[in-house]
Amino acid sequence: MSQEVSPEIAERIQLLEKKFKNSGQDMLSYLDGLLYDQYITYWDYIRLDTLLSLQVPSTHFPDEMIFIGYHQITELYFKLIIHEQLQIIENENLTGSFFAEKMRRINRYFGILISSFEVMIKGMEREQFLKFRMSLLPASGFQSAQFRMIEFYSSDLINVVHPDVRERFRESENKDLTELYNHCYWKQGGIDMHTGEKTLTLKQFEERYTPRFLRIVNEVKDTNIYRRYLQLPEEEKTQELKDAMRAHDQNANINWKLMHMGSAHRYLRKEDDPIKATGGTNWKKFLPPSFQKIIFYPELWNQEDLDNWGKQWVEHIFNTK
Numbered sequence: 001m002s003q004e005v006s007p008e009i010a011e012r013i014q015l016l017e018k019k020f021k022n023s024g025q026d027m028l029s030y031l032d033g034l035l036y037d038q039y040i041t042y043w044d045y046i047r048l049d050t051l052l053s054l055q056v057p058s059t060h061f062p063d064e065m066i067f068i069g070y071h072q073i074t075e076l077y078f079k080l081i082i083h084e085q086l087q088i089i090e091n092e093n094l095t096g097s098f099f100a101e102k103m104r105r106i107n108r109y110f111g112i113l114i115s116s117f118e119v120m121i122k123g124m125e126r127e128q129f130l131k132f133r134m135s136l137l138p139a140s141g142f143q144s145a146q147f148r149m150i151e152f153y154s155s156d157l158i159n160v161v162h163p164d165v166r167e168r169f170r171e172s173e174n175k176d177l178t179e180l181y182n183h184c185y186w187k188q189g190g191i192d193m194h195t196g197e198k199t200l201t202l203k204q205f206e207e208r209y210t211p212r213f214l215r216i217v218n219e220v221k222d223t224n225i226y227r228r229y230l231q232l233p234e235e236e237k238t239q240e241l242k243d244a245m246r247a248h249d250q251n252a253n254i255n256w257k258l259m260h261m262g263s264a265h266r267y268l269r270k271e272d273d274p275i276k277a278t279g280g281t282n283w284k285k286f287l288p289p290s291f292q293k294i295i296f297y298p299e300l301w302n303q304e305d306l307d308n309w310g311k312q313w314v315e316h317i318f319n320t321k
Contacts, residue, residue: 013027016030054072055068055069055072056068057132058132058135058136059131059132059135061128061131061132062128063123063124063125063128063129063132064128064132066119066120066123066124067120067124067129067132070116070119070120070123071141073116074113074144075144075146077109077110077112077113078144078146078147078149078150079146080105080109081106081109081110081150082146082149082150082153084102084103084105084106084109085102085106085150085153085154085225086153087102088102088103088225088228089153089220089223089224089225089228090223091228094228094232095236096232096235096236096237096238096240096241097238099228099229099232099236099241100238100240100241100244103241103244103245103247103248104244106248107244107247107248107251110248110251110252110255110256111251113256113259114251114255114256114259117259117260117263120259120263121259121263121266122266126266138199138200138201138204139201140201141260142186142189142190142201142202142205143201143204143205145205145208145209145212145213148184148186148209148213149213149216150252151252151294151296152213152216152217152220152224153216153220153224153225154224154225154226154248154252154296155224155225155226155296155297156221156224156226156227157177157180157181157184157217157221158170158175158180159226159294159295159296159298160180160184160185160294161180161183161184161185162183162184162185162187162188163185163292163293165183169183177214177217177218177221178214180217181210181213181214181217185292185294187202189202190202190203190205225245225296225297226296226297229241229245229297230299242300245296245297245300246297246300246301248296248297249295249296249297249300249301252296253292253294253295253296253309253310254309254310257292257310258310292310293309293310295309
């Protein structure tokens with residue numbers, strides 16, 4: 001005896017017929033596909049075997065597995081941050097509430113990264129790290145393209161220019177994006193301190209990513225997160241949104257970078273002279289937020305905030321050396 005079809009199932013069948021009628025296939029073909037398809041499993045859905053095969057140490061030191069795993073986790077969170085940024089940038093009917101929700105998501109991702117960085121700061125033996133890091137040359141976290149993309153999607157390119165030349169560009173009529181890009185603050189971190197030449201780390205990074213970076217900054221020059229905020233009607237610029245954007249500014253440009261300072265301070269500090277990072281950078285000059293002075297949303301801060309950006313933490317660390 002055939003079982004009677006419930007009204008709910010009959011309604012879904014009608015909706016499916018409507019959906020598939022213009023696809024070139026009849027609905028029975030799609031139903032056959034469902035009939036023959038296998039149940040999906042957790043491990044297949046997240047590609048677990050592939051994911052767990054990606055941690056391939058270069059040395060025999062056990063703590064290198066921690067180093068690789070944490071950096072891969074970091075890049076996955078960066079991918080989620082960019083995913084949220086693009087939803088703001090590409091939204092044609094942007095509202096303050098939608099904007100604020102996406103910024104809160106971004107802050108949650110950064111919050112997880114910041115709070116979990118103790119894995120890097122305290123989770124490896126210093127002697128192991130100082131040995132296995134030599135097998136990584138000239139690779140460096142400096143070469144994280146996704147973090148640079150987060151910066152480009154967040155604000156006007158002028159706000160990512162090195163502070164030593166930023167005002168000169170701001171006052172100039174020449175706002176050529178390629179020229180601004182060539183003066184991004186992080187490029188100074190890839191200059192050899194003794195020769196003044198670009199390190200291999202920076203040369204590799206530029207060769208691999210410069211075309212993509214230039215394409216991005218041109219695409220979002222009028223639609224980056226900061227521009228989308230400024231374009232909102234005043235009534236949509238809620239305090240909730242401002243607070244979320246300020247938190248993002250602090251997370252990306254102070255808190256996240258200070259975690260790296262803490263890690264470098266533990267592993268690379270020496271009494272007489274700091275050990276170079278794997279990319280050859282002088283981390284004491286490159287990492288501190290008060291030196292970089294990168295601020296995505298300057299309109300949301302008062303002058304005192306801007307003048308003292310990240311100084312308190314850096315002064316505390318260096319005074320306890």
